[in-house]
Amino acid sequence: MIILSDTAAEQTFTIIPRFETSGSLDVTFTNETQNKVSNTFAYAGTYANGVLSINATFSPVLKLNTFYSITVFSGLELLWRGRAFVTDQTELPKYSINENKFDEYDGNNNEFIVI
16 A cells, blocks of 8 residues: 655655556546545556656645555556555554544453453
8 A cells, every 4th residue: 555645745755567658647636535536647657677667746645544445557557456544644654544533441360251
């Protein structure tokens, strides 16, 4: 899954496509909550060692705490399909979708009852 932010600044994400193409790519972001196409743009891909880097500026800006389905087409062929989540958290390696929503129970002392 790709993690993006809700800013108007340019963002970069990388994908591993099904095949390498030299043509223009059509990238579509669909809001999974509303099931509506949010952003569509054409992009000339930048390949390096089988990985495609995509730079995008989103207008309208992606909605915070929302999942998006991403499809990348090369002509009529599906090049890649995936999912993205939009967050404002900055420490992505420590990212948790449950931040501040889970209280750990530490009252367990490993006792059990034998009947």
